[in-house]
Amino acid sequence: MGTLRVKLWGTRGLVSSPGHDTAIYGGNTPCVQILHKNNLIIVDTGFGCCNLGEDLLERILVNKEDLKIHIFYTHFHWDHIQALPFFMPIYFANTQLNIYSPEPQETTASNLEILFDASYSPFESLFTMPAVVKVHQITKNLEIDGLKIDFHAVDHGSSLGETEAHETYAYKFTNEKNESIALLTDHEARSSLRNDSLIEFAKECNLLIHDAQYTEKEYNKYAGWGHSTSQQALENALKMGAVKTLLTHHHPFRTDVAIEKINHELRQDERFHSLKFEFATELVEYEVGNKKKKKKSTNKVSKVG
Secondary structure, eight states, X not given: OOOOEEEEEEOBOSSOOOSGGGTTTXXXXXXXXXXXXXXXXXXXXXXXXXXXXXXXXXXXXXXXXXXXXXEEOSOOOHHHHTTGGGOGGGGXXXXXXXXXXXXXXXXXXXXXXXXXXXTTSSOSOGGGSSSEEEEEEOOTTEEETXXXXXXXXXXXXXXXXXXXXXXXXXXXXXXXTOOEEEEEOSOOOSSSHHHHHHHHHTTTOSEEEEEOOBOHHHHHHHTTSSOOBHHHHHHHHHHHTOSEEEEESBOTTOOHHHHHHHHHHHHTOGGGTTOOEEEOXXXXXXXXXXXXXXXXXXXXXXXXX
């Protein structure tokens, strides 16, 4: 059956921030690949998705594979969708692109069609791209080749004085061995009934990937904007009983040095001494299992446990 793994192609929130100061943790907007058997499963298409698309070209051009790709969207803010027109497999007729959201099919299609509007790009429509594109409204108990996918609404800025047009969603992926990955991006883990419900949703997950955009000082200014502090994320991890936690959706102007400083401060906090956690890093594979962490120079691997 194989071990469940995850690879983050983008770890930044809001806007991309490539540069020397962000080279360690990465500067691309969100894109998460769930690695299960030979399936191609992606969550969100921020600019990290461009690099994933390039990585898949060998399978298309050299191996002559017909790719069947599954893309799940947490929501349709720009930083989570903007790279779809630049995802190389969409330019090949032997690619089938299955797009999923808990929102109605028409809503999902409409939100993504904006990216292909001729006013903003040299395209006609998402549905006239060479790839075969199918949009699905995800329902409970969806399963792809033995991998179960579930979802839950999160708190993404519902107190800004405006009504969100659509919800934002967390996903949980569970394989045949009951190993699970819970992804809670763009979630504000303040005290609320929704956060309590999310804690139950992700209970005892093997790998928790949690929004941690703000510091505690920043949160005083941005409370209600729909993002967590690293402390809030780790408090959730404790309540969930997560085996390991990856903190992600880094603030775009947070340098690697600043992230290391926050990491050091968190490790001095006695509340989190029992937790296994780290700040998510681009192009690292995190394996759900009980092996020690191992890294490679070009394709780093971090193993949970």
